[in-house]
Structures are given as structure tokens and as C-alpha cells.
Amino acid sequence: MRNREFLGQHELMVMLAILRLGREAYGVPIAAEIAERTGREMLQGSVYAILERLEAKGFVSSRLGDATPERGGRAKRYFTLTAEGAREVRQAQRALEALWVGLPRPPGTRA
């Protein structure tokens, strides 16, 4: 088996949010998407720390957008998944699904 680093839960959430948002994925909507879908509000700084880590691993790439007045003249940084990042997400999905298969229902949950 290849010795490789697995994606963390937060990393996976951020990558899935980027996939869902498509070309509009920058810090604010990524955090909002995660909050809306999972009910977990992440710090904006935390989102960027994860994005930087993912970019260093080569799973996402970024480009600077236009500066807007409501952002005090600062540009947005848009993120997209790289081919390697997309492969990593699919691999994480397969791994999680494999782990769920045949698992007895946790006590207290309904079918």
C-alpha cells in the first residue's frame, strides 16, 4: 500500500465546498457553505489555513479576482480543485463508503 497522508475531516469539508461552489469558491462562500450544510461555523482564518495547506499539497489552486469597494479595495482569492485534489476526494469517498458497508446501526438511531 502506498504510504500517503489522508485528508483530515476539515480538509475534506473545504474541498467538498469548493466542488459545490464551482467558480465562485472564495473564503466567504466556502465558510457559509460548510456552515449551512454541516451546521458548523468555521473561523474565516481557519478556512484560509486549511486552504493554504491544501494548496501546498497540490490539491487546490487559486487565482486572484477583482477588488471590490465593499471589501475595502481588496481582491477575492478564488479556489478550484486540481485533478489531484479531485482524485483525493473520490478516494476519501470510496474509503469512507467502504468503512460504512456492513456496519451495525449505532444504538439509538432509526433505520
Place this chain on the structure above:
Amino acid sequence: MGWSTETSRYKSVSSRVPPRSATWLLEQLGDAPRFEPLFGDLAEQFEEGRSRLWYWRQAVGTLAIELGRLSGTHGPSFSAAVCTGCVLISLWHFIRPFVFQPLNLLYMGHPHSTIESIAALTSCLVVVTANGALSFFSVWVITRIHRTYRRALLMVFVTVLTAQCIPGIVRVMVGSSAGTDFAFALRAELMKASLQAVYTLVIGLWVISPLRFAKMEGRTRIVTILVALQVLVDSSLYVGGIMGALPGSRPEWYALDALEVASGAYLALLLWRASAASGTAARPRELFMRKPEPAA
């Protein structure tokens, strides 16, 4: 999209200015190009109606995350630098009595002739100069061990040095009863701690700043000259007091000491600002002050 419906309720709010103190905290992160999109995101959400508490939480949280990240990458060299500085200062405190004992003997007694007075004054100046040289050397060494966050390193080093004076102050407060001796001893300890902190900071900022005297702005140059003159005058008065030519303790001297600390602190502030403005990377402050570009 989900997020747009989430934030659309904030749209009607007019232009708002984020809390200045929280913004200042964020500015301390430095490295502007990296943080520019993050600052923009926070400004955008605050503009859309997020609360001041939310902004504060983001600023403090972001700072904590960044400090955690930095402590992993730069922590060892940072700690090594602080420890080295403390070892150098402790060594100096240990060997100073042995090295300068003959000089101390010269100026501790009351001189009876002009030659003795000159010798006393010279020996005192040698000790003061040696103290300054050691501060310079220790700051130079620690800023060579850790080069990335030198101003933060300097602040921590000064804090640790000042903290070392706390036991002496507590000893005076606990051991002495109220009275002239108590006030004199307490004042001496407090002044020692304050002057050490202020002058280490000034010397340190001087060492790490790429700006030299000729290139400094006029106000900084004037304050530097005034502080140097003040040190010279206070040292002369101190020597005069030791040699018996002047009274050892007078209310005016308290005011002079306080003035020396205040002017030294002001000089440190000016040098701090100068070193921040002359940094190689663009500062976030400059980005915050950038005029908004017109909407497309």
C-alpha cells in the same frame, strides 16, 4: 447558492468601519499579500452586517491560529534566541562585579582631588558604556539566531528581562516598612527595571532597523539627540551624587528619572513605527488604507 441566501439579510446595512483595535490585531499578522483576501473577506462580511463581536472573534481566532502555526515552524529558533539572550545577560550580571570591582572602588569613595574626580567619572562612564555594549551585543546575537520575527522576539526578550526584576521589587515591598528608605529602594528597583526595558528596546530597535540616523525623520532624530543628552546629564548627576558633590536623593531627581523613562519610551515608539514602515513586505495597514476601487 446557499451562502447568498444566508448573507442576503445583511445587504441593507450601510457602510461600516470594523473595530479599530481588532483590525490592529489583524495587522500584526503581517505578510500582507498572504492575508489580503482574508482581510477582504472579513471586511465584506462586516459590511454585510456581521456584529462587532463576530469581527473580534474572527480577529482573535485568526491570530491564535497563526501563532499556533508559527510556533511549529519558528518556535525552536525563537525560544533558542530568547534563552541565549537571557544567558548572556545572566553571565554579565555574574561576572560584572569581578571585572569592574576596581572601577567601583574608584567611584564609590569621595574623591579628594581633581585627578580622583576625573578617575571616578571615567570609571562610571566605562561601566555605563559596558552595560550599553552588552545590551547591543545580546540583542545583535538573538536577532541573528532568529531573523524572521525580530520585533516580536525583541518584545519577548524585553518582557523576560523585566520579569527578572519582579523578585527584587517584591523583596523590597515585603521586606521594608514604610519610610524614606522604603520609598528610595522601591524607586531604585522600579527605575532599574524601567530603564533596562526601555533602553534594551531602543537599542534592539536600533539594531534591527534598516534605517540609520541620517535617514530617520526629523522628529526621531531630535528625540534621539535629546534622550542621549538626558542620559549624559542623568549619569553626571548620578556620579555627582555618589561622589558626594550632590545630595543622594531629591524629589527633582525622581522627576528626572521619570522623564528619562518617558522620553526613552517615546523614542522606542518612534523607532518601532519607523521599523514597521521600512519593512520589506507591504504592511496590512497600508492595504487597509488603500482607496476602494470603483465597482465594475
